[in-house]
Amino acid sequence: xxxxVRTEIDPAIETxxxxxxxxxxxxxxxxxxxxxxxxxxxxxxxxxLVIATGAAAMGMExxxxxxxxxxxxxKRETHLKGKSFKEKMFAIMTPKRLAxxxxxxxxxxxxxxxxxxxxxxxxxxxxxxxxxxMAREMGVKFIACTMSMDVMGxxxxxxxxxxxxxxxxxFLGDAARSRVSLFI
Amino acid sequence: xxxxVRTEIDPAIETxxxxxxxxxxxxxxxxxxxxxxxxxxxxxxxxxLVIATGAAAMGMExxxxxxxxxxxxxKRETHLKGKSFKEKMFAIMTPKRLAxxxxxxxxxxxxxxxxxxxxxxxxxxxxxxxxxxMAREMGVKFIACTMSMDVMGxxxxxxxxxxxxxxxxxFLGDAARSRVSLFI
Amino acid sequence: xxxxVRTEIDPAIETxxxxxxxxxxxxxxxxxxxxxxxxxxxxxxxxxLVIATGAAAMGMExxxxxxxxxxxxxKRETHLKGKSFKEKMFAIMTPKRLAxxxxxxxxxxxxxxxxxxxxxxxxxxxxxxxxxxMAREMGVKFIACTMSMDVMGxxxxxxxxxxxxxxxxxFLGDAARSRVSLFI
Numbered sequence: 001x002x003x004x005v006r007t008e009i010d011p012a013i014e015t016x017x018x019x020x021x022x023x024x025x026x027x028x029x030x031x032x033x034x035x036x037x038x039x040x041x042x043x044x045x046x047x048x049l050v051i052a053t054g055a056a057a058m059g060m061e062x063x064x065x066x067x068x069x070x071x072x073x074x075k076r077e078t079h080l081k082g083k084s085f086k087e088k089m090f091a092i093m094t095p096k097r098l099a100x101x102x103x104x105x106x107x108x109x110x111x112x113x114x115x116x117x118x119x120x121x122x123x124x125x126x127x128x129x130x131x132x133x134m135a136r137e138m139g140v141k142f143i144a145c146t147m148s149m150d151v152m153g154x155x156x157x158x159x160x161x162x163x164x165x166x167x168x169x170x171f172l173g174d175a176a177r178s179r180v181s182l183f184i
Numbered sequence: 185x186x187x188x189v190r191t192e193i194d195p196a197i198e199t200x201x202x203x204x205x206x207x208x209x210x211x212x213x214x215x216x217x218x219x220x221x222x223x224x225x226x227x228x229x230x231x232x233l234v235i236a237t238g239a240a241a242m243g244m245e246x247x248x249x250x251x252x253x254x255x256x257x258x259k260r261e262t263h264l265k266g267k268s269f270k271e272k273m274f275a276i277m278t279p280k281r282l283a284x285x286x287x288x289x290x291x292x293x294x295x296x297x298x299x300x301x302x303x304x305x306x307x308x309x310x311x312x313x314x315x316x317x318m319a320r321e322m323g324v325k326f327i328a329c330t331m332s333m334d335v336m337g338x339x340x341x342x343x344x345x346x347x348x349x350x351x352x353x354x355f356l357g358d359a360a361r362s363r364v365s366l367f368i
Numbered sequence: 369x370x371x372x373v374r375t376e377i378d379p380a381i382e383t384x385x386x387x388x389x390x391x392x393x394x395x396x397x398x399x400x401x402x403x404x405x406x407x408x409x410x411x412x413x414x415x416x417l418v419i420a421t422g423a424a425a426m427g428m429e430x431x432x433x434x435x436x437x438x439x440x441x442x443k444r445e446t447h448l449k450g451k452s453f454k455e456k457m458f459a460i461m462t463p464k465r466l467a468x469x470x471x472x473x474x475x476x477x478x479x480x481x482x483x484x485x486x487x488x489x490x491x492x493x494x495x496x497x498x499x500x501x502m503a504r505e506m507g508v509k510f511i512a513c514t515m516s517m518d519v520m521g522x523x524x525x526x527x528x529x530x531x532x533x534x535x536x537x538x539f540l541g542d543a544a545r546s547r548v549s550l551f552i
Contacts, residue, residue: 008196009197010377012376012377016377020385020389024208024392024396028396029397036415043252047222047252047367054356055356067415068415069411084490120335122268168419169422171419175547175548176428176547180356180360180362182220182366182367183415183550184222193380197381197384201385208392213395227406238537238539244544363543363544364544366404366549366551367551
């Protein structure tokens, strides 16, 4: 039926409509969410994963771009061999994986972080590692910022396998076609 | 006049245009601003309310989604009765209402916060409580994140009356149709 | 050729298409990125300039709106004469220019900041002052928030020349027509 209707339209009109739509269509966002996760704090990382899994559950495409302290979320292990003194310092001071991160507030020697995790468990909220695994299974795309890796002396072998590498152009490419972009 | 012009158009063309527009129209944002307020710092909360009242004054729809430490902005009173030890700890360490919040920098025993408030008063900038009241009167929508309330043991009775409750889907529903989304 | 095709179309149809597009076109974003830089931390300021120069290199229009502690990035010099005691306090505690900023983490008496700068130099990443100069040359628009200047007692003479002044309406005007808006 639709095809029948379409064939009746003057090709000149179709061309005209195509031209007019071409002016705006490339700037209309896709059903997509893009986040920069800059912070290495447990609570902010948690917020980003709650948003990521929520958006994926709603059928949105999700990219998380990890940069600076945020890269902690992707660290599988810490290699010290072959690193310069400064690289070692950065390596030791950025925790590996999510479960070891501090909280942005109330972080008295890790009590805040322990309390938050304990409360989440009691309330049966998914833990940060569970959320990360869920996000991965739901197709959330994890990108590690290569410039941050370089500056902080982090190699790809230290990161979890699910991650791809990218620069600021990768982030902007995804963000420019997103309905929601957040810096966390 | 407009109606007269419209009736002249071939219904097949109208249908074709409708179909073509339906491909992009649902992803074109409304005149709307959505914010996640994650931080409980006075200065960041202040920034969110300045943006909210500014956007409302420009005729935009505004939603603020309060999560984690940001929930402090909505606390009317602190109930300790019936709370677990950990819930009490969270309750005591998150100030009630905006006027008691710390500043993110220079917060030497509250001096930074006092100074900022004193400077705002001198310069006749609206205080944080005035901004909150203004935002409410201008129709800004305040949403408390139910997951955060649950994890931190905050009940609805502890929150101001103007607030509605919502989850990540509520936030994403508003953000996906917003021209501006911010994580503060 | 295109003109020839266009002249064949019934003006009533053109008018109808114009009307239909006018419903959505004003809300379709331009190829633009707008940031609020609220933080005065070296690492966050760095992230904003990496995004700004990256976006400009990709042909996007970029505005950075500096507010609160973020204003440090624009400070050329600190004037104490004629300031009130509180204004002097703010002036002394907000560093002038980017090179003197602290890092958000690991800032043990400036060691974190020194280390980050030293690592960036070793890895031949542009320094923060180079990035700022690059951004300026690439046409990135720098706006200082007048309300923050007022509250913190900063005058225009204390800011670098490249900056223009604006309020929340300036920010929202740019952000509302941006594909990407970030609060940093």
